[in-house]
Amino acid sequence: MASLCLNSFPVPPSSLPRKPTETSLSSSSYPSLLVDNNDNNYNHSALKPIVVSGDPPTFVSAPGRRILAVGDLHGDIKQARSALEMAGVLSSDGQDLWTGGETVLVQLGDILDRGEDEIAILSLLRSLDKQAKANGGAVFQVNGNHETMNVEGDFRYVDSGGFDECNDFLEYINSSEDDWEQTFTSWVDVSERWKEDRTMSKSYWGTWNLLKRQKGVIARSVLFRPGGPLARELARHSVVLKVNDWLFCHGGLLPHHVAYGLERMNKEVSEWMRGLHENDNAPKMPFIATRGYDSVVWNRLYSRDAPDLVDYQAKQVSSILDETLQAVGAKSMVVGHTPQTTGVNCKYNCSIWRIDVGMSSGVLNSRPEVLEIIDNQARVIRCKRDRHSELQAAAYT
Numbered sequence: 001m002a003s004l005c006l007n008s009f010p011v012p013p014s015s016l017p018r019k020p021t022e023t024s025l026s027s028s029s030y031p032s033l034l035v036d037n038n039d040n041n042y043n044h045s046a047l048k049p050i051v052v053s054g055d056p057p058t059f060v061s062a063p064g065r066r067i068l069a070v071g072d073l074h075g076d077i078k079q080a081r082s083a084l085e086m087a088g089v090l091s092s093d094g095q096d097l098w099t100g101g102e103t104v105l106v107q108l109g110d111i112l113d114r115g116e117d118e119i120a121i122l123s124l125l126r127s128l129d130k131q132a133k134a135n136g137g138a139v140f141q142v143n144g145n146h147e148t149m150n151v152e153g154d155f156r157y158v159d160s161g162g163f164d165e166c167n168d169f170l171e172y173i174n175s176s177e178d179d180w181e182q183t184f185t186s187w188v189d190v191s192e193r194w195k196e197d198r199t200m201s202k203s204y205w206g207t208w209n210l211l212k213r214q215k216g217v218i219a220r221s222v223l224f225r226p227g228g229p230l231a232r233e234l235a236r237h238s239v240v241l242k243v244n245d246w247l248f249c250h251g252g253l254l255p256h257h258v259a260y261g262l263e264r265m266n267k268e269v270s271e272w273m274r275g276l277h278e279n280d281n282a283p284k285m286p287f288i289a290t291r292g293y294d295s296v297v298w299n300r301l302y303s304r305d306a307p308d309l310v311d312y313q314a315k316q317v318s319s320i321l322d323e324t325l326q327a328v329g330a331k332s333m334v335v336g337h338t339p340q341t342t343g344v345n346c347k348y349n350c351s352i353w354r355i356d357v358g359m360s361s362g363v364l365n366s367r368p369e370v371l372e373i374i375d376n377q378a379r380v381i382r383c384k385r386d387r388h389s390e391l392q393a394a395a396y397t
Helices: 077-086 118-133 145-152 160-177 180-200 206-224 227-236 255-260 260-273 311-328
Strands: 005-008 051-053 060-061 067-070 106-108 138-141 240-245 247-251 331-334 344-347 353-355 369-374 377-383
Touching: 005 247, 051 145, 051 227, 060 255, 077 118, 077 369, 077 377, 106 118, 106 240, 118 138, 118 160, 118 180, 145 206, 145 260, 160 180, 160 206, 206 227, 227 260, 240 260, 247 369, 255 311, 311 331
Parallel strands: 060 240, 067 106, 106 138, 247 331, 331 353
Antiparallel strands: 005 377, 051 060, 067 369, 240 247, 344 353, 369 377
């Protein structure tokens, strides 16, 4: 693994944190998080077990764990692997092995669109999650606006290679004799070969390419429509996740989201993705979480920079952030969604961390960066080839 450049900052203390009231015990999606490599039903680590509450996961207690957060990936598996290898949780030998031990990894959504290896990234993260659990760690994902857009059938930002991958993947799962989990997690191992075969047999006849595109659109619709195989896969994940004292979401959490209920939002989005509301009078999609400028996946309030805010507005945003964090007993929030041209950074006394750096080649093709949290100390992991630049943070009081 390459040498790293690291910036480190502590987290401000929370004011009179309250524990969440909705905490149903471990969801069936995350059974037996502590199983060692010898398939024993115990773990030799001195760390306490990871406890997951909510289905999909909403509250996670992960005592003593190293926490990593990775921002938007947008279909670029090369950059995704680079970020994970740099952070020390993915082997660099091409075997896609989990090397993070008991680390907890959180990916902040927008895996879909703008790139051609979206499903391969989803497959990789699911595979790493299985491996991490066997070592006392875990991998979590939160859905972003591009996940909800695709389930809604909005394919405006899909790369042509993304349609091709959907076509290949649908053919792959239809021909597979394995169960869904085995088929899905193996896609990352075979997707490159499918892509190479497709490239070698590519026709230059315009009519054929048009038909192929139409076939890709149909395949994507089948996979991502509510109740479709990949929509059900996305339904396993939350739109907001609290790990220890840290909140993770794609756009940003606001006080009225907290009042609505974190588990309630996660459950409603998950049920919509699973297609459970198609035949009744329930809303087709939870507006508060997935639609509108102030929804959880679209909110950019915390990601606007100083030139966009006058003093009183900045103070107002800081107050809203403090109110939100206090309401859920969190010390800091981590968001993606809005590319930060200066790299991962924090604002409002580091109560908010913005970690979308636009690393995908379909966005800014910037250097990968990862946020690392150990004992409530946060630092940015960057590759050594880039010049080290100190982040600015106010002193804590």
